[in-house]
Amino acid sequence: MAETLPTILLVDDEAHSLSAMRMALEDDFDILTASGAEEAAALMEEHFVQVIFCDQRMPGRSGVEFLCEVRDRWPDTVRIIITGYTETSDMIAAINDAGIYQFLTKPWHPDQLLMVAKNAADLFTLSREHDRMSLEMRYLSRSVESKIEAQRKVLREGLGFEKVLRAPNSPLNAVIEQARQFASFDVPVLISGEAGTGKSAIARAMHYSSLRSDKPYFELNCTSTDDDLLEIELFGAKRGALQGVQTNKVGLLQKADRGTLYVGAISDLSPRLQLALMRFATTGSFRPLGAHEAQRSDVRLITGSNVDLREAVTAGRFRADLYYAIGQITLGVPPLRERLGDLPLLAQSLLFDAASAHGKPVQGLSDDALEFLETYDWPGNLRELGNEMVRMLIFSQDPILGPELISRHILQASPNPDGPAPAVDAVLTGSGSLKDRVEHIEMRILRETLTRLKWNKSRAAAELGLSRVGLRAKIDRYGIAEPGRSARPVEED
Template sequence: MTALPTVLLVDDEEHSLAAMRMALEDDFECLCAIGAEPAVALMEQQDVQVIFCDQRMPGRSGVAFLSEVRERWPETVRIIITGYTETSDMIAAINDAGIYQFLTKPWHPDALLMAAKNAADLFRLAREHDRMSLEMRLLSRTAESKLEWRRKELREGLGFENVLRAPNSPMNALIAQARQFASFDVPLLLTGEPGTGKTALARAIHYGSLRSDQPFHALNCVGAPDDQLQIELFGARRGALPGAPTNRIGLLQKADRGTLFLNGIETLSPAMQLCLLRVAAQGVYRPLGAHDEQTTNVRLLTGSNRDLRAEVADGRFRADLLYALSTAELSLPPLRARPGDVAVLAQHLLYELSSEHGKPVLGFSDTALEFLENYDWPGNLRELRNEVTRMLIFAQSSTLGPELISRHILQADPGEASMDRSAEAVLAGEGTLRDRVELIEKRILRETLTRLKWNKSRAAAELGLSRVGLRAKLDRYGVVSPHSVAADDTAEDEEER
């Protein structure tokens, strides 16, 4: 229910106050004061929209009181009540007190009520006007600084802070170099295995550059035929493509004055290498079906999964194109060479995927993170994202434990950090048959127990061993349960005795 407007009634005669109150109390919250001083006290305690004040009062007159109200509470609408003989004096005093209206005695109840309603509406409209004026000033300031705020927002949300890493990550030195190159408008070559985050780094370089308020576009060239790449990069004129009645805009035009990242350039054909060389060296290209060349002011960032110098030596890549594209080269390390980063990346991916799929979780258990950290991740960030997604799908509690991890990852013993942990490497490696079989057996034991939450009875049954035989193998290989489940393991042993 909406609160009634508050009206302050001021008079030195109680019967006049009672009469005014009776006329207004159905539509207003009425406060009464006998004289100016009690009225000031009420104003200091209450939020008053309208004042009705008698002119002739002992001590301070109505005009004198309303003049003070004008100074201290200018928003309050002021109405004075006067006798017929005082009207000429009141007209002169209206400006002094900023009086909205004056009523003459004897007043009619309907006239008093109408004056009160009009005054309350005036107060409300004045408040609305002030609010809208403030909003307009704020909108004006926002519009003036919109570009700068946009740049800041992009840099913070898509810049180098978005390249996640641990405090002591080997990525820190690479990011420091990338920051230096970002503000210099030169082409850069980013190298690294597939999935190491070359596109994310290219995007961060763009938003850390002077082109940050211009477009950023990325294109993966791997596996794309020449005709498709030409259309994607250079565009096509109307009629050059079947069923295309309009011009097709290419990425070189879309990214003009911005940044274009081309990944997988080691797969480009000799013809496409020549086309890209003209773009890199001269800033010109020809859309499909066009007779004239177009120019572009684009910053080229490129990525490669292979060593382009070796490709040049083997005659598969143009040396002049390599030099045109690589004022500097930044090499991204694989995930296996980033100790400590996997936990940070996995937690971030989990929260991101949790929000995306609407499945709230708290995080990983320490043991789960230990297994994730000790895996080699040949697929790098893509493989890590797939694994975290799979764990989230099968999670039954808010904390994701190691039993959710894929079997080939569980076979990586957390204590074997210095060893090659892949089963294929063990099978193809050196050593006696017994040593290699025992290493595989040890990994199978750890994987099975972890997947079954260290329930030894279930593990023994699955592996076709007796309880005693399983314990003998665990003792022989030194396989022990993690601290987080040690208490459950002890309780299980006691139950089976």
């Protein structure tokens, strides 16, 4: 017998929005659609609906008003509102009143919509399972029920693996599946990967998917931090142990007792702190600065490293005993250049986060902009991408952000079907004839200038010190094509 798909009700007065949502979800769900609150209520009477996506602005009753009715009549149905950024601050109270699970801002990405829908369906199933188990275990220990409730709380707050954004076919999926398996085993985990690849997000998700999820979680980054400050932050200090420490300082190892501590950039620890951390990792005890007696703490250590710790051990820069104590389980996170299929989803999400934080509403990135972003190798990974989104947001004047806003060094990355293009420095110091290397750089400069000036050839020629005829000849020579040229006229002046 075929498995029954969860049923989702889509409510929007705009037919094209309903069609777009149906296309994104219909492979994984049974879809019902309604153009207003009254039609939606009638469908709820006739069908077993697990999840509702409802637009806020509709004729008659608003989305929140309708979902308040759904909360009262069908409380188990997971409710999601779709709204615009300009309404976010005003919506918070209304969303709380309606008991809404989550709100989506326009424009949403299909992968984002699908991820939210799957999480909502999982929440519905989990809620039903919780109700069933509560009846069966009525006379059992209340601690079991509290753990189930803690898991529901984590899912609602979105602190698990669903917060690690990725495309359905992302290379990161295999890493996440491994992390899910390791999460429930109470052993140390070492997460390796370049700076800015999202190691701390995976560590946080592992904690909130573990048996320690209802206990404290803390993070400590060791990058470029003073040794004495790191020691106090990690182990704590007794009053008077150092000048300026006038009270007892509780360290993270004590604060995270029975929980999880993520220590990032662990390779930056000094030999002295490596020894101290090794003693804790192997015995569970530590001594605060200035203390005479050791203390014990039950902490799960998850560590992150931007370098290969095996090589660091071989080179004598990292203690072998500490490496084997923290690296019982290892995970490798790929850099952004190896998961460029995730870039559209990541870039749009980071842009919307920046727009919300700075109060400047936008509708997203153009396809041309995304094409340029996908030709760059992103040595700074997610941090660099986030910085670029903030920069583009600041300079934007239109709701759709185009490629002319992208930083010049990214625009100069030439198209390469086999992956991101090499950096300019690599071209300058690489192999090949002088003529070929000069032409490669010239092509990049031409492409960047034309894009930044929105293909205004008169301005581009003037900036580059070329005639219009000379510019046209170079465009033809290098085969530089204007994105979407057939869809819009070329601006000449």
